[in-house]
Amino acid sequence: MAEIVVASGKGGVGKSTVLSSLAIFFREKNNAIVDGDAEAPNLHLLFDVEWSEEREYRGKSIAVIDYNKCNLCGKCAETCEYRAIKLKNNEIKILDYLCEGCLACAVICPERAISIKKDVYSGKIKIGKTEFGPFISPELEPGQSNSGKLVTEEKNIARSWKEKGIKNILVDSAAGIGCQVIASMGGSNYAILIAEPTKSSFSDMLRAYELAYHFRAKPFIIINKHDLNPDFDLIEKFSKEEDVEIIGKIPYDKNIPVSMAKRKPIFMYDPNSPSTRAMKDFFPTISSIFD
Amino acid sequence: MRICIATSGSGGINDFVSTVFGRCPTFTIVDIEGNEIKNIRVIQNPGYVSGSGAGVLAAQEIVNEGCNVLISGSVGPNSYQVLMAGHIDMRASPPTSVKDAINLFLEGKLPVAVPVHGGGRRGMGMGMGRGHGPW
Numbered sequence: 001m002a003e004i005v006v007a008s009g010k011g012g013v014g015k016s017t018v019l020s021s022l023a024i025f026f027r028e029k030n031n032a033i034v035d036g037d038a039e040a041p042n043l044h045l046l047f048d049v050e051w052s053e054e055r056e057y058r059g060k061s062i063a064v065i066d067y068n069k070c071n072l073c074g075k076c077a078e079t080c081e082y083r084a085i086k087l088k089n090n091e092i093k094i095l096d097y098l099c100e101g102c103l104a105c106a107v108i109c110p111e112r113a114i115s116i117k118k119d120v121y122s123g124k125i126k127i128g129k130t131e132f133g134p135f136i137s138p139e140l141e142p143g144q145s146n147s148g149k150l151v152t153e154e155k156n157i158a159r160s161w162k163e164k165g166i167k168n169i170l171v172d173s174a175a176g177i178g179c180q181v182i183a184s185m186g187g188s189n190y191a192i193l194i195a196e197p198t199k200s201s202f203s204d205m206l207r208a209y210e211l212a213y214h215f216r217a218k219p220f221i222i223i224n225k226h227d228l229n230p231d232f233d234l235i236e237k238f239s240k241e242e243d244v245e246i247i248g249k250i251p252y253d254k255n256i257p258v259s260m261a262k263r264k265p266i267f268m269y270d271p272n273s274p275s276t277r278a279m280k281d282f283f284p285t286i287s288s289i290f291d
Numbered sequence: 292m293r294i295c296i297a298t299s300g301s302g303g304i305n306d307f308v309s310t311v312f313g314r315c316p317t318f319t320i321v322d323i324e325g326n327e328i329k330n331i332r333v334i335q336n337p338g339y340v341s342g343s344g345a346g347v348l349a350a351q352e353i354v355n356e357g358c359n360v361l362i363s364g365s366v367g368p369n370s371y372q373v374l375m376a377g378h379i380d381m382r383a384s385p386p387t388s389v390k391d392a393i394n395l396f397l398e399g400k401l402p403v404a405v406p407v408h409g410g411g412r413r414g415m416g417m418g419m420g421r422g423h424g425p426w
Contacts, residue, residue, distance in 0.1 A: 059342035122342070149342045152314050179343045182367050186311040214405055215311070215365045216383065 001162050002291040003155070003169045005036070005184050005217065008194040009204025011175030014224040015194055017256060019172040020046045020265035021276070022192075023132045025283045029290040030167040031133045032158040036184035037174035038138040038147030044126075046265045049135050051128035055157075057138070058119040059149045061101025063094050069113035076105035076114060096120075097143025125154055134161065151183035167291040177207045190289050191217040192247075196225050197232035205235070209244070219244050220286065225252040248282030250275050292323045294396065295353050296389045297363035302333030308384045308392045310364035313338045313346035319389050320356055328393060346370035353379060362392050366404040381405065 006019045020043070023033050035043040063076075063084075072092055077085040084098035085105060106114040123140035136154045140147065158169045173184035185191060191212035195205040205221070212219045223235055226249040239246045251274045259269035267276055295318050299309040302317035309315030316339045322330040337352055338345030350373035353361055360380045374381055381404035384392040395401050 061342065119340075145343070147343065148314070148345055149340070177368075179345075182346070182369070183314065186314055186365070186367065211368065214367050214371065 001159065001167060001169065002190065002289060003171065003188040004190045004192065004289060005171040005173050005188040006192045006194065007173040007181060007184065007208045007212070008175065008201070009177060009206070009208040010196070010201045013194045013196045013201055014222075014250065014256075015175075016043050016046060016172055017266055017275070018192065018194055018222060018224070018250075018279070019043070019170055021267045021279045022283070023047075023130075023170055024265055024267040025280065026168075026287070026290055027132045030165055031290075032161055032166045032169050033130065033133055033135045034151075034154050034158050034169060034171045035135075035137040036151045036154070036171045036180060038123075038140055038150045038180050039145065039174060041137050041139060043172050044128075044135065044137045045263055046260070047130040047132070047135060049128040049130055049137070051126055053127040055125045055127070055153075056121060057123045057125055057140075057150050057153065058121055059147075060120045060122040060144055061116050061118045062096050062099040062120050063101060063103075063105050063114050064117045065092060065094060066113045066115070069111045071111055071113075073110065075108050075110065079104050079108045100145075123150065125150070125157065127157065134158075134166070148179035148183040151180045152186070155183075155187065177211050181208070182211060185211050185215045185217055188212075188215060188217040191215075191219045192286075193219055193221050194224055195221060195235055197223060197229035197235065199234070202232075202234050202238070206238070209242075218289075221246045223249045225250065227251045247286055248278065250278045292360065293320060293356070293358045294323060294360040294362060294393060295320050295356065295358040296384075296392055297336075297349075297361070298333075298389060299386065304328070304331050304389050306389055307386050308362060308364055308389065310386060312361070312363040312366050313349045313370050315339065315349075315363070318349075318353065318356075320358060321389075321393065323393075323397070326397060328390075344369070347373055350374045350377070350379075353377070360396065361404075362396055362401065363404065371405055 006015045035041045074087045077087045082098045084095045122144040126137045128135045171184050174180045195201045253275035255270050255273040259266045297309040297312045297315040298306040298317045298319045300306045302319045338349035346367045346369035350370040354377035362382050362384045366381050382401035383404040
């Protein structure tokens with residue numbers, strides 16, 4: 001089973017566009033599609049998903065006050081870095097959506113009135129199917145931010161489908177290099193890094209590259225909108241110095257935002273648009289990474 | 292010498308090395324006396340069930356357990372920092388059995404998990420015979 005993660009560091013450079021195109025182009029490869037952006041899942045908007053199952057996700061820890069012991073001293077509220085404890089009119093309460101379960105209040109409380117409740121309901125994992133393979137998407141409750149475990153659970157579901165004939169897992173990672181991106185990268189065999197020809201995108205791509213390096217995922221680079229800044233050569237230099245292959249370049253394509261507005265992957269919306277044609281040209285060079 | 296192996300199942304000498312460290316379910320810990328494997332035990336990885344910060348929790352556990360060596364498929368950036376501070380020798384292993392991985396380690400055949408590269412920039416560069424393998 002091959003696990004392929006699409007990452008970029010910087011957001012909005014074309015991860016979901018590339019991933020949806022990969023899923024369509026390689027539809028015969030028995031792929032499962034995983035949205036690894038637990039905090040802002042949106043890949044399902046591009047696919048016509050027929051949802052069939054929801055699984056509860058419990059991950060968050062929150063502080064709970066034992067009001068029989070509490071003497072309203074307010075030390076916990078002063079200590080809380082997240083301002084999740086409010087003391088007002090002789091009433092103290094914990095705002096669950098702000099609490100990170102960090103334990104600071106429980107440690108500081110002289111009355112030992114605060115304990116941490118673990119595995120609180122935090123959201124769900126939605127499972128469905130598309131014409132390009134089964135689809136897994138996260139959905140967190142508002143204010144929930146602990147998402148590495150959620151992404152890992154999504155991937156474990158996809159991994160368990162090996163017996164059902166799933167041969168590859170395509171993971172659309174979140175932007176950045178935080179918890180959920182680490183979880184997206186962990187255990188992956190290949191990392192497709194998307195960069196725009198700008199310094200900020202290049203710099204962020206390096207950070208994603210470093211993650212891929214840690215997790216021993218073989219990296220590839222795709223340059224998106226390369227024709228908007230043709231003189232930008234830092235990505236090419238990096239590619240040569242570090243021996244990371246640039247598998248392809250995608251031109252700026254004004255049809256992409258239009259296709260998104262129509263909720264269609266660009267591959268379906270316009271099979272002859274410049275970006276689709278470019279991807280069709282270079283995708284065959286990576287067909288060997290699929291199992 | 293105490294070795295921790297990040298294991299992908301319920302742990303033990305016949306379990307397999309996990310591809311990840313922070314979110315592997317179990318740690319199998321052994322002591323090496325002479326060239327013999329002794330005191331095999333399994334502990335749960337606190338990072339496995341943690342919503343976030345898995346790598347740091349997992350690494351702290353290994354340091355607390357007094358391990359000298361960690362064998363894992365990979366070591367992420369956050370656990371790497373904790374394990375470095377704890378002077379743990381991190382080694383990368385393919386997903387073989389725990390027994391095979393320990394033997395490979397004792398034979399000196401397991402590469403360091405995250406090689407340091409020239410230019411003082413950790414994690415950059417593909418030299419040193421690292422060879423990205425799809426495992």
